[in-house]
Amino acid sequence: MISTGLYIHVPFCSGKCWYCDFYSICGSAYEMDTFLRAIKEEIQLIRRQVLNHEEICLETIFIGGGTPTSLEPDQIRRLGEIIDENFQKTPDCEFSIEANPESLSPVKMSTIREIGVNRLSIGTQTFNPGLLKAIGRRHTGEQTIRAMDLARSTGIKNISLDLIFGLPDQTLDQFQMDLTTAATLGPEHLSCYALTLEPGTKLYETMHPRTDADEILLVRMFHLAHDFLTAIGFEHYEISNYALPGRRCRHNFRYWQNLDYMGLGPAAAGFLNRSRYKNVSDFSEYWKSLLTQDRRPIESEEHLADHEFAGETAMLNLRTHEGIVRSKFQAQTGYDPFEFFAEPIRKFVDLGLLEIQEDRIFLSLRG
Ligand code: SF4
Structure with missing residues (x-):
């Protein structure tokens, strides 16, 4: 299931x-x-x-x-x-x-x-x-x-x-x-x-x-x-x-949180099995593909390598108030964010755009 x-x-x-x-x-x-x-x-x-x-x-x-x-x-x-x-x-x-x-x-x-x-x-x-x-x-x-x-x-x-x-x-x-x-x-x-x-x-x-x-x-x-x-x-x-x-x-x-979801409909995006896909943004193409060609109406699809998945997850996590939570991030991606992003973290903390609190990295209000 x-x-x-x-x-x-x-x-x-x-x-x-x-x-x-x-x-x-x-x-x-x-x-x-x-x-x-x-x-x-x-x-x-x-x-x-x-x-x-x-x-x-x-x-x-x-x-x-x-x-x-x-x-x-x-x-x-x-x-x-x-x-x-x-x-x-x-x-x-x-x-x-x-x-x-x-x-x-x-x-x-x-x-x-x-x-x-x-x-x-x-x-x-x-x-x-x-x-x-x-x-x-x-x-x-x-x-x-x-x-x-x-x-x-x-x-x-x-x-x-x-x-x-x-x-x-x-x-x-x-x-x-x-x-x-x-x-x-x-x-x-x-x-x-x-x-x-x-x-x-x-x-x-x-x-x-x-x-x-x-x-x-x-x-x-x-x-x-x-x-x-x-x-x-x-x-x-x-x-x-x-x-x-x-x-x-x-x-x-x-x-x-970069969790998977199924996206349906013209122009919809989805993320399944670590693949991000986007459907065609054209209704005729969309329904013809499905109803006359038995083919998914995908315009683009990209499988994310591990490091790409980690990078995307970090960017998406940073949109939230919690930001990147070290243990959660590590369990989800296999990377320690404090090591993997050490350089950018240092840079953006210095600029006042990122903050660190215990095991969390998050955007400052200015960020
Ligand atoms: S055109 Fe339709 S989808 Fe776009 S903002 Fe207006 S109501 Fe929403």
Whole structure:
């Protein structure tokens, strides 16, 4: 029996946000049905070709995208059935789904609960109407508040809100207002991402390159989120993530611990048997590969040598508050991090970017 995590990338969105470079398309009902058939096939191929037909027990599930809640209720139900038919779940399996506020309805929320989802991540970004418009979002702050109420009334006890800072002409006060509003809603988890300007997006054209003043403001916003959220009881457990005690996202924590997970769907990445793979970022290519050629839709795959695995694990561990824990790292990779990374550790400690405490190496707040 293999214990692992599962990520499913649902590639459908009702439009394109102006900062987004995730793979997404506006899908028809037929394309969504095709997607579900392809997912089923992809699971079979991975089980046959990679996992030797072994039984799989899921510790975490994360349905992301795209906008998973752009699927209709019966499609969400079918996705739940596909998961149940092919995997076992641990009794405390964390089952997350991402949702955009405008895509949630009472029926969809009930369906999400029916298939076993116990954690909801709401794409909030900001509550400010002008800023929502300025980044091409298609919902209002009020809709986010209603989505949160709906989730609570349907029995979801673990909710995360995503915020973005560094939006076009956003002031420190406006970001403080977003943090305050988000905190008032009482989520168990908050993600606060700095806006990244990705080539090819609308905002890249208008905001790139950032000025020094913009960069300084971003740093001030990062510190504002840290100070405000930790003061009201959130743990700053990863660069961009805050959780109430016991409410860290266990699925994302898998990534930062460099544990394996199965990734399904167009543009999804996965990490199985020390091989990191990435699926094609093209829906037609994706489903044709699976449904007409009986072939996994992989665009790239790389098997990590031991030293590469250790290097990746260190980089990922450093994103977290714990950082690299010597005994854990040694058990996982076979390398003593204090010896293997002696040189860079010395350099970054001198620069004030890394700190060492007993057997832990972690980023300083500045780092
Ligand atoms: S809803 Fe999410 S995935 Fe879809 S375009 Fe906007 S940011 Fe990208």
